[in-house]
Amino acid sequence: MKPPLLLIGQGSNDDADSAEFGRFVHRLRCRLDQKAADVSGGYLERATPRLSDSVASLVARGHHRLVALPLSLNRVGEEYPAAMEREQQRHPTLMYDYGRHLGPDPRVLALLAERLNDAATEMPRLRPLELVGGRPRLRAVEAGIADLHPGHIEPGETAVVLVGEGSTDPSANAEIHRVSRLFWETHAYDFMTVETAFVSVTPPGVPGGLERCRRLGAKRVIVVPYLLFAGGMLERVWAQALAYGAGHPELDIRCAEVIGDCETLADVVIDRYEEALQLVP
CATH class of the missing domain: 3.40.50.1400 (Rossmann fold)
Structure with a gap:
């Protein structure tokens, strides 16, 4: 079984943003289920599920290695890798590979x-x-x-x-x-x-x-x-x-509207996931 994909969102107080994030996680879960890979998502702040809860759930289900991917179009700051380092301290057996943000693909x-x-x-x-x-x-x-x-x-x-x-x-x-x-x-x-x-x-x-x-x-x-x-x-x-x-x-x-939850965006995320797996020695 492949390592699970963990999508990391910045988080906001807006319900519409959180709902679409959740729908996109579900879309990826359906897509990657064919490849026997679990998918989860969590926010750094202000929204649920929090990143810490999502990581704890994956570890409780027996996953000790995962691919963490910032779900962002923009360059991400140090708060994303810093958050994953904190999760590694909470779960000493956890190992993770860090994927690239989406950017102008x-x-x-x-x-x-x-x-x-x-x-x-x-x-x-x-x-x-x-x-x-x-x-x-x-x-x-x-x-x-x-x-x-x-x-x-x-x-x-x-x-x-x-x-x-x-x-x-x-x-x-x-x-x-x-x-x-x-x-x-x-x-x-x-x-x-x-x-x-x-x-x-x-x-x-x-x-x-x-x-x-x-x-x-x-x-x-x-x-x-x-x-x-x-x-x-x-x-x-x-x-x-x-x-x-x-x-x-x-x-x-x-x-115009935002990019939104769609199959093409899912294709980009899955490619980032596969890329991160290939970089593992």
Whole structure:
């Protein structure tokens, strides 16, 4: 039997993010069951199951070696390997191999291109926000005539803003700029430009990215979140874009969905798992 795969998430207070993480773990469990490998997932903080509980469960079931994989598009900090070192101290018999984060894998870029194309063809305009349980939530509304019949806009008049989470680590932020360039050259070269923005922590924010596109002469801007799952982070992206759009009604601003739980993403994770196994001497 192969060592189990342990997916490590950062964790958030958002139920939607946690639910999609859980569904993705289940998808991988179904996929890897054909290869006789167990799959589990745990968070570093703020959400359940916690990493420590998931590791304890695997050890209790007789697993003393596993592959730990950070489920992240971005460069991960020292907190991920540090967390696994703490688990090794709790369970002295535990051995683990550490897999690479997902990063701008060509299949990830292809998924971003799918979300971009969906937003360009299916979403007429940004949907307004309403408060649900004290938090801003997007809701669907009937589109007006102007929304249903926008003027024809060429791809060369359309800009893209790729939005990363934002970090205090300059190298992590530089990686998002690199992803934007890769995405433009491999999947979005017909568009005017692919600009980079961040949800928080570091500039430019989403409004800054949109403003740059407007000044470059874009008539339409499509915001593409460089995020795995829906949740509070995605809502912040949409809310910032909506707030900017309220002051610039002449600009057609559209927002794409996140990558989400899907088979292609599972393919990337399984490849990282197999890669980690092959690196073992």
